[in-house]
Amino acid sequence: MKVLLTGATGYIGSAVTDHLTAAGHQVVAVTRTAVAPGAEHRPGRSWHSQVIGDTADPASLAGAVTPEVDAVIHLAPPSGEADVDAAVIETLAAPLRGTGRPFVYTSGVWVLGATGEAQEVTEEAPTNPIGIVGYRPAIERQVLAEAAEGVRAVVIRPGIVHGRGGGIPALLVERAREHQPPQYYGKEDVRWPMVHVDDLAELFVAAVERAEAGTVWHGVSESAVPVRDLARAAGRAAGVLAAPHTVSAEQTAEVYGPLFAEALALDQSVSGAAARTVLGWRPSRPGAVSELVSGSYRPVEVFGAPDGPETDAEVAAIRRLVAEVEYAQQTESVDRFLAVFRRQDPVWTTGHGKRLSGFEEIATFTGQVLPGATAESTAVYDVERVLFLRPDVAAVNVRQQPVRGDGTRIADRPEGRPFYILVKEDGTWRVGAAQNTVAVA
CATH class of the missing domain: 3.40.50.720 (NAD(P)-binding Rossmann-like Domain)
Structure with missing residues (x-):
């Protein structure tokens, strides 16, 4: 018409x-x-x-x-x-x-x-x-x-x-x-x-x-x-x-x-x-x-991909993945947290410097530390930059801020700066490698 x-x-x-x-x-x-x-x-x-x-x-x-x-x-x-x-x-x-x-x-x-x-x-x-x-x-x-x-x-x-x-x-x-x-x-x-x-x-x-x-x-x-x-x-x-x-x-x-x-x-x-x-x-x-919280009202710097709806859709999918990390952490859901990692040889360095290699090692550690981890505080995660190294590989900078259970900022606690290498497999973005670094003012 x-x-x-x-x-x-x-x-x-x-x-x-x-x-x-x-x-x-x-x-x-x-x-x-x-x-x-x-x-x-x-x-x-x-x-x-x-x-x-x-x-x-x-x-x-x-x-x-x-x-x-x-x-x-x-x-x-x-x-x-x-x-x-x-x-x-x-x-x-x-x-x-x-x-x-x-x-x-x-x-x-x-x-x-x-x-x-x-x-x-x-x-x-x-x-x-x-x-x-x-x-x-x-x-x-x-x-x-x-x-x-x-x-x-x-x-x-x-x-x-x-x-x-x-x-x-x-x-x-x-x-x-x-x-x-x-x-x-x-x-x-x-x-x-x-x-x-x-x-x-x-x-x-x-x-x-x-x-x-x-x-x-x-x-x-x-x-x-x-x-x-x-x-x-x-x-x-x-x-x-x-x-x-x-x-x-x-x-x-x-x-x-x-x-x-x-x-x-x-x-x-x-x-x-x-x-x-x-x-x-x-x-x-x-x-x-x-x-x-994690959509069009909070801009993200994007590099390595052309402007357009296809890139917007990929960035939105990446933001949903990071939102899933936040949700899993806040609800202490071990299964949902592990679901963000790829199964083949993922690596993760925690905010305290512990190095984890392979899915089973990450799963064992998560099962030990995540339950009970949010009794006093948790964190929010916001994507700030995405660099597409390839259409199916992205480097992602995240801002991690400590918050109380009611979502208010804990002023005397340092922020984190998670860095993820994400891999798109079977149409789904997953974490291939991750490192969390404390931000020192």
Whole structure:
């Protein structure tokens, strides 16, 4: 299909562009100004063509939906004026009437308001919008009414979007970096429904391809993630190992304004099960906490490999391996720790200088020292640099910081600097050689 996409240059729009293109569709991007020649071929901009228009000026979109356009996805953020947004819907939907072509509108879970004691509310729940999205339910109804006019009208309500280093979680990271310790907003038990931006993009593809007219879908892969956990993870991404603290609504409003402050403090539990069951949506990316701790929010220096999605995927796999080392250490799991080593002749020099050769020697030592090792403290591990010596061999620098059981930094204990030689065998990265060196200030 040839898909007209508003908001194509944005955070979500870039991911949707990538996934539409990967699925064989052509993206016609609506942009306020012409993009320089060649720039449209960067990641997130693999557009078939461009149309100049501005969703703040509905008249500028007249003629954007030509007979050659097979579908419309309206991703551009709302203008803040109900009349303007309603006029945009009218302009984009009118040419689709009587054709059965899809029109997918982007709303959001904030239209549901606080869900209270209800767990994982569905698309059937009544709307109760908070102030920042006060008129959006009316826009949703306007879109869905197009189904009666022969438009395959669909509404998607994303949760809080994370991944690719962006979205509201990036705000938490920045605040942690600037105003230690990490912060979260509202009451301690606030929860956010979350979705990875690439999983959400795949839901848009599924909706434009096969969602029925007049349907609403929640783009949520994690129904209720405690914001306190997100704040702690954001601190980790910012290099701040400290317990998070809550910021009152009044203080939050002073920074972000009262409308956004209300949204940040909104407690919700929202189900995304319907899209899985009916549309076959299969969200598979890391959860929000994992993504903050060891994903795109903490940059890694990479050498010896070209920039691009293939290298990104390998680095992500390496970070997952190091995260598995951390998890095995923190949970004192001998089997999981040993699983990170290759079986054929691995070597390991411990932080105390003990040299271990071969899998059996490493296994014997680990079985003796790991149980009970975290009674007083443990450590967190962060990948800092990756050098690809070959596509299947990588040298990895890791920062190891001692922490208490609650994740706060032990200030008077030195850091470690693990160095791993990783080998990719049968598609899986494993440790071939490792050395842990104490960092002396």
